[in-house]
Amino acid sequence: MSETVKLGVVPLIDCAIPVVAHEMGFAAEEGLALDLVREASWAAVRDKLAFGLLDAAHLLAPLSLAMTAGLGGTPAVPVVAPMALGLGGNGITVSTALFERMKEAAPEVMAGPRGQSARALGKVIEADRAAGRPRLSFASVFPFSSHTYELRLWLADAGIDPDRDVNLGIIAPARMAESLHMGWIDGYCVGEPWNLRAVQRGVGVVVAAKADIWPNAPEKVLGVREDWAAERPDTTAALVRALVRAAQWADAAENRPALAAILADMRYVGVSPKILEPALSGRPVLRPDAPAEALDRHIFYRWQATYPWPSRAIWLLDRMVEAGQAALSAADATALARRVFRDDLYAAAVESLGVPVPEADVTVIGTHDAPRDVPARGGGTVTIGPDLQLGRRTFYPFGRDAASEAT
Numbered sequence: 001m002s003e004t005v006k007l008g009v010v011p012l013i014d015c016a017i018p019v020v021a022h023e024m025g026f027a028a029e030e031g032l033a034l035d036l037v038r039e040a041s042w043a044a045v046r047d048k049l050a051f052g053l054l055d056a057a058h059l060l061a062p063l064s065l066a067m068t069a070g071l072g073g074t075p076a077v078p079v080v081a082p083m084a085l086g087l088g089g090n091g092i093t094v095s096t097a098l099f100e101r102m103k104e105a106a107p108e109v110m111a112g113p114r115g116q117s118a119r120a121l122g123k124v125i126e127a128d129r130a131a132g133r134p135r136l137s138f139a140s141v142f143p144f145s146s147h148t149y150e151l152r153l154w155l156a157d158a159g160i161d162p163d164r165d166v167n168l169g170i171i172a173p174a175r176m177a178e179s180l181h182m183g184w185i186d187g188y189c190v191g192e193p194w195n196l197r198a199v200q201r202g203v204g205v206v207v208a209a210k211a212d213i214w215p216n217a218p219e220k221v222l223g224v225r226e227d228w229a230a231e232r233p234d235t236t237a238a239l240v241r242a243l244v245r246a247a248q249w250a251d252a253a254e255n256r257p258a259l260a261a262i263l264a265d266m267r268y269v270g271v272s273p274k275i276l277e278p279a280l281s282g283r284p285v286l287r288p289d290a291p292a293e294a295l296d297r298h299i300f301y302r303w304q305a306t307y308p309w310p311s312r313a314i315w316l317l318d319r320m321v322e323a324g325q326a327a328l329s330a331a332d333a334t335a336l337a338r339r340v341f342r343d344d345l346y347a348a349a350v351e352s353l354g355v356p357v358p359e360a361d362v363t364v365i366g367t368h369d370a371p372r373d374v375p376a377r378g379g380g381t382v383t384i385g386p387d388l389q390l391g392r393r394t395f396y397p398f399g400r401d402a403a404s405e406a407t
Contacts, residue, residue: 059223115212313337
């Protein structure tokens with residue numbers, strides 16, 4: 001008899017792995033009945049997971065850490081992430097009006113690398129300040145999210161103070177394009193399809209992608225309460241196996257059209273496959289009337305996309321400290337990262353699938369501009385993707401004091 005697992009998802013392309021596990025029968029083959037629950041916001045996912053209304057969730061990676069540490073004014077609810085749910089997928093979109101102002105202010109910048117587009121925004125902000133205009137407003141999906149940290153990094157790289165030079169707010173992913181259209185915000189950072197939705201409606205332009213800020217960076221994880229995982233080790237392992245098999249299916253190029261059709265269902269993302277397919281095929285149109293661009297935005301399995309790297313959790317915690325959201329020593333951050341990002345649970349669960357895992361669970365971040373092979377446990381190698389960050393920042397996850405700028 002199958003065991004039912006109630007799993008919350010937010011309408012984004014990167015909810016694909018649990019959706020595929022259910023729709024393609026991988027969960028059933030592992031003895032699980034996935035009850036997928038569509039949630040509108042990350043706050044709802046957090047609260048329902050904390051109170052046991054959900055057994056598991058498609059969860060923001062930083063939120064798993066924040067819940068465990070009791071950050072953000074909520075009681076601590078220990079969460080573990082026994083696997084990651086892919087890499088990439090975010091973008092930064094601005095209104096068409098702001099895009100035109102950025103082009104006018106610094107056409108040479110806007111013709112250059114996308115990651116540096118905030119330098120044109122800086123010129124607009126300077127002009128607004130001189131004219132006494134109000135600050136521009138940007139949104140991310142949740143305070144503890146990769147979106148928040150990517151938006152802050154994009155701004156800071158151009159010398160824009162995220163806390164003083166712009167207003168930063170929070171909006172649910174599916175409301176971003178509408179909020180931009182209504183003029184409530186001037187730009188946002190969100191996962192797909194909500195950047196491409198703004199482009200399709202003619203109200204926004206994608207000026208940077210996650211790959212321009214930190215390629216192959218962590219995004220979502222499978223989040224379960226720590227006590228739930230401890231009480232149900234076999235169920236947790238079966239869930240990881242089902243999701244890893246789903247990730248392998250979703251990552252195959254030949255399956256992307258079928259994946260777009262599945263996600264288009266109103267139970268999941270609920271937008272036209274015409275928007276989903278370009279994002280999943282790696283040929284999205286980022287600007288109205290512009291040609292499609294080659295951009296590998298959604299990686300579900302390649303490059304150890306499902307492995308929960310503790311070093312990436314430490315990087316996320318460092319961004320929380322940088323944003324004033326947490327006060328953690330290097331030792332505390334390392335301990336918290338290892339408590340939440342449970343690569344031991346992942347390795348044990350996927351052993352029967354023959355899935356290789358890295359020998360070392362901590363790597364220096366920001367030093368490679370191409371894929372590379374690293375040793376695997378038990379021999380052989382695994383391939384991980386490029387990780388060269390905007391501004392050529394290098395992060396040593398053995399403590400913040402060791403972090404330095406790359407030369």
